[in-house]
Amino acid sequence: MIKVKGLYHSYSNDDKYAVKDANFEIKKGEVFGFLGPSGAGKSTTQGVLTGLLPIQKGEVTIAGYDIRNPKKEMFNLIGVSFEQSNVYDKLTAYENLNFYRKLFDVKTRKPKELLELVGLDHVANKKAGEFSKGMKHRLTFIRSMINNPIIWFLDEPTTGLDPAIASEIKEIIKKEKEKGVTIFLTTHNMYVADELCDRIAFIIDGEIKLIDSPRNLKLKYGKKLVEVEHFENDILKKESLSLIEPKDKARLNDIITAGNIEIMHTKEATLEEIFIKVTGKELK
């Protein structure tokens, strides 16, 4: 659904590239995460992919349409949710959605139905200018769904939302994925990427350092360790034991047999740890 080949972008039109030689393909129904710190080039890549930024070098096709000459038909197929809420403050939530749906040539979703989806139906007739930041973000998010997009671009969809609402948003994304929607998700939140993405790309300083599934990355970069907290002679002890070393394996066996375990879990690497390992930089 999305093909990117040798993509470069420079805001100053020189060799100071915000995105350098990006290459990837996203299959139908896949959730592809772009993970990187602020200023890594995530939003720039999304900007080029959605036609908001001009393509300077490279090739990009979205659902078969060359982004160099984006057609109306292509925009009928995509949905874009922005990191910064961008709705009309003087219009109500309903009016915002109703206006936007009129811009499409395809069958659109009912504004009321979308408002219900994110719990904004009770403020449907309230001006968006009176909304909190989180409410505006939800309105921006559902607006991107109005044309039933088959390719959905999500820029930091859960940033700034409280955990309950962020969880709702993630559930909506999962449901859309089940319907076969292809999702391009940019985030600096490793948990969101881990939970939602089939594959992720690590981007740093405009360069994609790695593309793989979260599971493969964890297996590849994670440590084969078990962390266990247990009581021994009424003293709480915390130990980190290898699942490969025979000595540690025997020790773990003894602890389990004693049956005084308080907490035990495998010490798999988080995406953040893997990111730091791969890129040498932190996700901020």
Add this chain to the structure above:
Amino acid sequence: MKRILAIVGRDITSGKRDFIYAYIMIVPFVMALVLKAIIPGVDSTTINIAVLDTLEPQLIEYLDEFAKVKEFETVQDIRVRVSKTDDYLGLVKKDDKYNIISQNNESEGSYDFLELIVNSYQKDLYIFPIDIEITDSGWKLHPLKQQGANFLIIFTTVFGGMLILLSLVEEKMSNTLSAINVSPASKFEFIIGKSILGLTIPIVGIFGILLIIGFEGINYLMVLVVSISLSFISMIIGFVIGIMNDEPISAIASMKMIFIPVMGSVFGAMYLSEKLMPFLYWSPFYWAYEAMNSIILNEATWPMIFKNCSIIIFITVLVFILLKNRIKRGLN
């Protein structure tokens, strides 16, 4: 078309909730009313005569040829009417003699003029003894009416640009242009949609101004053609200023700069001598002023209107070519 109408509808909804839009829409009418209120006081070159309804019909008919005549039932009614602040003379007949009732603050000569008409009637001179032509230094209309209305009309077209820039600033402030740019709405549809209010509201304002001030007999089709031609330049300026500013106050402040060429062109056309007129030829507002002046005076011809409008559009196209890329970039 659906998308263009959606953009227009959005602007109307948004505009209804913003006092600046209401202000811009109402101002031309208020200014026209103010102008109208001023004009009668200085425009009363016509003699108004109050007569008894029992006065002989022939005299009333005769007076009517030279003045505005109003009939009253009693002399007291006439006195009350005459005592009001405007120019009104009373005429009553007593024992075969005519008495003129005046307040002594009427325009100079009006008393003598009425006396002359009555004498003329009494002497059975149904044809006026002399040809009277009232001229006021070449003005065919009262200058305030002619120039005031013309200035107001040209000024009103600028308001169209203001509406566009306010709408664009709103889009920029809320960053909604990005959302439009990832929808099937093309730049062309967006520009047309944004321009419709900027074109129609000034035209409604212009027709309102002309009707309020009292230009019933002029060629309104010509007014429409000139107004549309002139509105394009204001619209382009509105777009350019709109995309260059991120908040409404600075945008309006920038838009005020356009008042300089507008006022310069109009006042230049009013007061400069003929040989200095070429210095104003660069300004579309000058050509619009000239065309509108002829229309107001009922002297305009279609070839003249087409000539002036062609020049206005030619200048507008040149400006558009110069600013096209700037507008396109700003809408991204």
